[in-house]
Amino acid sequence: MSFEPKGRVMLVDGMALLFRAFYATSYGGYIRKTKAGLPTNAVYGFLQYFFDAVSTFEPTHLVCCWDMGKGTFRTEKYDGYKSNRIEAPLELIPQFDLVKEVVAELGVPNIGLAGYEADDCIGTLSACFSEESEVYIVTGDHDMLQLVDDRVKVVIMKKGRSNYKVYDPAELMAEKGLTPAQVIDLKGFMGDTSDNYPGVKGIGEKTALKLLTDFGSVEGVIENLHALPKGVRAKIEADLDMLHLSRDLAEIRRDVPVVCTLTECLWQLQRENAARKFDELEFGSLLHLLKAVPDDRGIVQIEFGELG
Template identity: 35%
Template sequence: MDNQTLLLIDGFNLLSRGYFATSYGKEPEQLTKSSKGVYTNALRIFFQKTFHLISQYKMTHLAVVWDVKKDETTRRLKHDFYKATRSDLPDPLIQQFETCKEVLEGIGIQQISVPAYEADDVIGTLAKKWCKNQYGHCYIYSNDKDLFQLLSSNISQIIGGKKGDSVYSLQHFQDDYCITPEQWIDVKALLGDKSDNIPGCPGIGEKSALPLIQLYGSIEHIYEQMDVLDPRFNRYKNKLIEGKNLAFISKELSAIICQMDELNAFLFDDLQVKILKERVMAEFNELELKMKYA
């Protein structure tokens, strides 16, 4: 399997971005539907992008990775505030999520979700396992910057933007932040994440979090050096001391799990791209999506 290429798609990241990009300012009844009443505005974006990625990057292996329900994750079970501020998803998006899974199964694209784990954990475990076995390069498709902690010489992230996709590599990350990808977890521990309701260290913002980790390497070393903290960070000293417990909880919540026993026996042969072209057209015709798969 040398020189193979794996693509791991953060399924809900892609589907939800497609949904909100095409539903902004619209009521549900204004969204694109098939004649049978099936919403398709996000599905069109999802499949266009998926097929484009396969073609552009010559992917030999592919999986769409899905989250489990937020209330069922290991992080939420341990810390009930985690992602507690997220609002319910709109019904048209939920419907398209179910439809998307059905279509993917029908056309032969593998999907993976593991009970109690988030998509990031599944992606992290599979990406690291793929590279450990030296199969080739792994691309992660997602706009989630949390995944930067997974970057390596053999793992890159494809990020979608208004001007098209860009491949974000280990070198890009090091040039931008001057830390290792693993230290990104410590930056997140200090900053927190409003979207996930991760508290971080209150009072520590972007102007201080990254410089602190660049200098000390980790939050553990920051607290070990608190008595001799660099004078330029004196104004943050009390905030660091007061927020110590939250910072360590935030680091635990921010760290992607890259070793899951549930995937120890996982076989990448099952992810070989074997799309059933005749089924693609049948599924698209059923949804009245005027798209082609070359």
């Protein structure tokens, strides 16, 4: 029986777009602010990225997902998780709430839940929406590749304007030699320096990829420890607990108690509300984007301004 999707849902990793926009627009030392002194550079850049993705992938439905504070079930499991992250720049902090206000005025739901990361909300919603629709996840985070399936594509934002890499299961296997599930197992073995969990000490990406190619999964490797070189076997045996913990930390949850229906996330630009918000934030140079959006669909071609 063929699959007839009820539209295309685009799940936006709001944190990824916001951070990317902040650093892209503050690189030269200039921070865009309102006349009252409110920093707005990250929100301004976020909107350019947002509308470019909408123009490129033409969703019928839109959701934006966010982290809701530092503490999550992962920090409870491992207190070193992301403990290496530096504090957000002072000019970015007020823009966390501001960007959600702007997204809401566009007519797009903001989804986030304390105790979980945006990734987990995206994982849950992608599983839910893919039952009826095709799903595109827009992010810069390669961890999201574990969510790829026949109805879920992960769109990785690359350097430069309008530059995306779209992954489905075939592309993931062709480029990285991995299935979606193996993306999680890979992190179990090699850890993640960005998120600050170690994996198995002494095992890097090359060895981890060979183990997964030869034995398929963490379980397959453990069942075949006797067949491994002595050095690799010793490293895994010494760090078995951390292997399992690292894999657990890497796995994006798909059962978070968040709910959003297709009706709630139908993409219909709230033009007047958005225009008022743009005017309030002195985004006059972006108002033409709203005027260019057709009434029936929020699809618009934009010109990148100060973003590179």
